[in-house]
Amino acid sequence: IIIQAILSTHKHHDHTGGNQQLLQKCYPDTIRHIYGGSVERVPMCTDKVKNGDRIPVPKELQDCCEIEVMAAPSHTRGSVIYILRGFAGGTKHTTTTKIHGDTTVQLFTGDVMFSAGGGLPFEADFLSPKNKDTALKPSAGMNSIERCFAELLVRLGDGVPLNQVAIFPGHEYTMELLRRQFDTKADYGKFWHRLAPSVFFETASQYFVAHHKRNLPRGTKLITTPSPLERELLINPHFRSLIHRAEMFLHALQSWKQFYEEDMAKLYPPSSNQRSELMSVVVGNTTSIDNENQTTKLDTTSQKGSLSSNDAIKKTNNTKASWTLTNKALTRKVFCTVYAAELDDIIEELKKEKITGSLAACKLMEMRRKLDERVVSRKPVPNTTPSDSNKVLIVLAMALLGSPPTALAPSDAVRMNLPRPVSNPDKILISKKRLVSVLYRLGILSNLTDSDEIQAINFLWQVSQNRDLQLVEEIQESTPASVSQTTYSSVVASAKIPAGNVLELLDDEVELGVLKATLFGPSKPPCWAGMCYPCSKTSANKQHPTLTKVRRQSAAELVRHELETCFICKDYTGCFHLQERTSGNEISKSEVEAEFLLEDDAVDSSVFHASWQEL
Secondary structure (H helix, E strand, C coil): CCCCEEECCCCCHHHHCCHHHHHHHHCCCCCCEEEEECCCCCCCCCEEECCCCEECCCHHHCCCEEEEEEECCCCCCCCEEEEEEECHHHCCCCCCCCECCECCEEEEEECCEECCEECCCCCCCCCHHHCCCCCCCCCCCHHHHHHHHHHHHHHHCCCCCHHHEEEEECCCCHHHHHHHCCCCCCHHHHCHHHCCHHHHHHHHHHHHHHHHHHCCCCCCCCCCCCEEHHHHHHHCHHHHHHHHHHHHHHHHHHHHHHHHHHHHHHHCCCCCHHHHHHHHHHHCCCCCCCHHHHHHCCCHHHHHCCCCCCCCCCCCCCCCCCCCCCHHHHHCCCCCCCCHHHHHHHHHHHHCCCCCHHHHHHHHHHHHHHCCCCCCEEEECCCCEECHHHHHHHHHHHHHHHCCCCCCCHHHHHHHCCCCCCCCHHHCEEEHHHHHHHHHHCCCCCCCCCCHHHHHHHHHHHHHHCCCCHHHHHCCCCCCCCCCHHHHHHHCHHHCCCCCCHHHHHHHEEEHHHHHHHHHCCCCCCHHHHHCHHHHCCCCCCCCHHHHCCCCEECCEEEECCCCCCCCCHHHCCCHHHCCCECCECCCHHHHHHHHHHHCCCCCHHHHHHHHHHC
């Protein structure tokens, strides 16, 4: 191995302290480049990089791999992630081919993303925290970390299965980060009841595996990385937070769509020209997200991905000192958790030869999927609007999922090729394509072509951009912040925004303030406005769908739990003597009578028969 360059993710000494010695003493004849963020003070840095740059690779590797730079301002102002993409067969026409049967994309994340966590946001956006007029701060604190995670999903594109993406973090913190998630005093440990059982058991099993590897005898300890990104969606609390935000947004969106259609039918009868024109625009554009996604039509198998033996090249043989980690070994689960009652049923059926082996295999596969279903379902109360606190969370979700990370300062925006920070979050541009792409990668959307959720998103965008509505006229028009958003969008190849097509870009992006007003109506004036005569005369549009009919605000949820079918609770409900001995076979009266009399010999049989009749 000949070391020719050093790629530094950020400036901190524990990541760059060896740059000088490597350059001047260890490899002075071969190292020619040390890369680092444009606004970072990386020691001995020779090449400043910014968002969207490509790192040159040796000539013999140019046809089989590339390295892209993604700016992730949060842990430090100039932190970057290096995305290494591999191409098999000596061509760059696709990023979904396999190389040595391993992952096709490797992410060197530094301190931005760890396995089961993320780095502390030491240098997040400093403008929004100073703005006391809004509670919405998408670029501050941990929000900035989640925004970078969402950006990473967008940059990967929709064609790369997440189980073929591996992360290589800058630290081995996996065991500690997993342990913290089970601390009931921490925020992470308070919401397990809201998640599917598979999420809890996968996190617990990975903690056991990490604890085992890190506590082996001295000299034999193993690292817990790399980790597949598909697994991180389950065990990383920041990804779980993004999924929760996405679900809140979609619930509010579906409720708004229902209210809007009902109110528009009352405001504009079917014979109304304005109603007909509006609905023709909306209905005509709710079938797909874009033409490229229509032709792609990814299904669940392409999302999960599979390795073909024809594409895989024979891997290097393992030795005592080195080994080659394959994609299959990286993504294989160590433990598998299922419901014991179902497993016992299959064992009994196999013993009695009631089912074949192939049918048992199908049932076992279905058992694993059942743990992905939540045992307690929750949804908002119908015919209510979200509470004020939930409205803030929903708007924040749109900002985190639908807009890229912003620079720490205006000067950083130019040097790192990032969007400019804005003090007023209402001016943040939300991309519909980006929003849908992130929802799909998080597993919220099953496809990118046609679904109720995509139709609702298209409906929201069309209504927000319809200049005939009085709603949009009430929003103060202003020019978006300029470090050109088109320049940034052209960097994100996975967003698939056509170059030079300004109309396409305008149709894709809408200001957050316009979306907020469309969903929840004009903002209420502050409490002191009633004391001022000019301010007390508000000009709110009374025809807005959220104002035409007073709907009660509610933060409550409809919680549903089926005791009879819940595998956790069903054996602990009802009369003990009437529970089923075996699945599918009811207990006979004679069996119950025998056990009833056996427990208490003093009880007369007539007492039992009377009790049986009552039951």
